[in-house]
Amino acid sequence: MRSSTAKDHYFRGRDKARLGDIEGAMEEYTTAIGLNPDYAEAYIFRGVAKREKDDYFGAIADLTKAIELQPDNAVAHSFRALLYEKIGNHEAAFADRAKAEKLTKKSGQK
Numbered sequence: 001m002r003s004s005t006a007k008d009h010y011f012r013g014r015d016k017a018r019l020g021d022i023e024g025a026m027e028e029y030t031t032a033i034g035l036n037p038d039y040a041e042a043y044i045f046r047g048v049a050k051r052e053k054d055d056y057f058g059a060i061a062d063l064t065k066a067i068e069l070q071p072d073n074a075v076a077h078s079f080r081a082l083l084y085e086k087i088g089n090h091e092a093a094f095a096d097r098a099k100a101e102k103l104t105k106k107s108g109q110k
Helices: 006-018 022-035 040-052 056-069 074-086 090-107
Strands: none
Touching: 006 022, 006 040, 022 040, 040 056, 040 074, 056 074, 074 090
């Protein structure tokens, strides 16, 4: 039997989140991050899960880490902008939104 990889736990987290098991999803993302501390997508989706639990500051911390790992990740900037808006930090929200828009235009996405 092979041992589970960070990617295995990440995808289990995605499955659990789809099924509404947010706590289980967070546990899987946390395990993925423990196995691979540079796994930006796991930080992003753990941030999404934390947002579902109204842990806005925890979600912002995870998205900030994802952005440190992948500075050109438009999705992370966009989601963090929404969270900054939610906590009333409009200046940071504006900056993240502008960065996400710039990155999206640069990559040719809509």
